[in-house]
Amino acid sequence: RIQHGESGAPRAVPPEGAGHGQGLHGLELRHGVARDKIQGAVPVASRSGRPWQSRGIVGFYKDFVEALYENLGGQASVTAIGHISHGQKDYEHGRLFSLHEQIEHKIDFLEQELLHTEQSIIVVGHSIGAYIGLEICKRFQKKVKIFLGLYPFLTLNKNAMKQSAIGYVARSSLLSKGVSLLASFIGSLQASVTRSIVKRFLGSSWSATAIDAGCSHLLQYHTMRNVLFMAKTEFQKLNEEPDWNFIRAKQAQIAFLFGVDDHWGPLTHLEEISKHAPRVALSIEKEGHTHGYCCTEAGSFWVADYAANLIKNQMLVGDS
Template sequence: MEMGAEGDMDKASVEHLYCCGAVTELLKFGPRDLRRTSAKLLFLVIPGNPGVVGFYKTFMQTLYQSFGRRYPVWAVSHAGHCNPPDAMDMVEDSYVTESRGVFGLQGQIDHKLSFLQQHVPRDTRLVLIGHSIGCYIILDMMRKDPGLKVLKSVLLFPTIERMAATPHFRVPGHESNAMYMGGQEMRMVLERDNATIRHNLNKLVFYYGATDHWCPVQYYHDIKKDFPTGDIRLCESGLRHAFVLDAGKRMADMVTEWLQSDLKDL
């Protein structure tokens, strides 16, 4: 392969579409349409809040390159967590978005399931990568749709319990949709979903921060005690909760190492 062609492959494509009636931004490395490719596995990143996919570009590009460009790596924004292009409005159908509560936490979970249903063939194997509230979303996706062909879910700096009790409580983001979702997180993310974790333990990797004010180290010790055989890790690299701002490549290198054995036989 010529260097120029390889460089083109490493460029991300950005798309905007309506999902559940709300504008949604996609960031994609590799094939843009899974129905026109032989790819049988997709890496899908579910972001934190605000759910802006551009923050994950370095992280995603590193993953794509690390696995030899064999697997597409996509990220899907949260509904309404992006600036729509000139030809699109924030909302395509206000009745749909309001009736389905798409901008709330449960609505965002259904939004991700709808995206998969509409754009990812059902037999595609999935590596789901969640960050912060994206980890809560992934666990609930796995609970609601146990038929998803999840090979592994990697949960980075997971906010999956007792959010309102964290020492640095604040509503993230500056735009109204992010703040609305953040307020719901504080009310709804209470108890850890141990039943879903237990049922899927061999598919889950947890990575807790050592100085994460959104998810104190005590939460790591608690889940480690409850699931002693789980793949539950504590950061030893000094990464912060918002790792995407300055350590996307380092985080992707670690995730690559964790997944090598799971992907080697595909």
């Protein structure tokens, strides 16, 4: 749990029952409760005066979440909820978690957090996190004030070769194990060698924070197995149409940010949303950032600024 220090800056306070911690720039990221990956973190903001809390591995989103908190003027608590068994340590002893189980994990966490408060919340989801965020909104309809989906992955793009390739690997237990073994082997090398490989083949433009998160958390056998297993169940579920009835019913509270060239959330999906729910706030990012915006400082800061401005504007409209 992150609280204010005497200077007003965030400081880390160990949460009860947390696992091992890792300090990053004065913040303590806890591994024992929830974990995340490059795609799909679900930041939740409430209108209180506390800074952001971290539950799990939020290394990929650290710059974004800190910038979002600052851009909201320190007037909101921002909690980044990651995915089970996507962290450095295998606390779940090899268990694989489906998309449905990951959604229930977020809902269970929020039920505990919101049990004794009347506070409204704002849900922000990236990639598959946008799909998860909409499911959260369904469960907490009286609590959620605004939902924002960033570069959303809401349904399959059957024209995307990358998605087809990922789906092929994810559906094969043998290939998934092979990819996971390769990832864990790279992660087991000397730290400087691992960093060099990650920077060369995955993140030539990544921030140092993202490279650190990739080396220490993504390149673990159990993490990669869970990434691919979750992807398999995502592709099964997202073969369906989005829940247009719900999106239409809540369209005044929903916003999406799309990228210009993003196969996870192509502009054809933006057009579909506009057709089914014309009051949804739709934006297109044209600054040259990517689906993995959170892996660069420039992307993190730009998207955080966009999100904060949208939230503040929506709150003004809602209060008027």
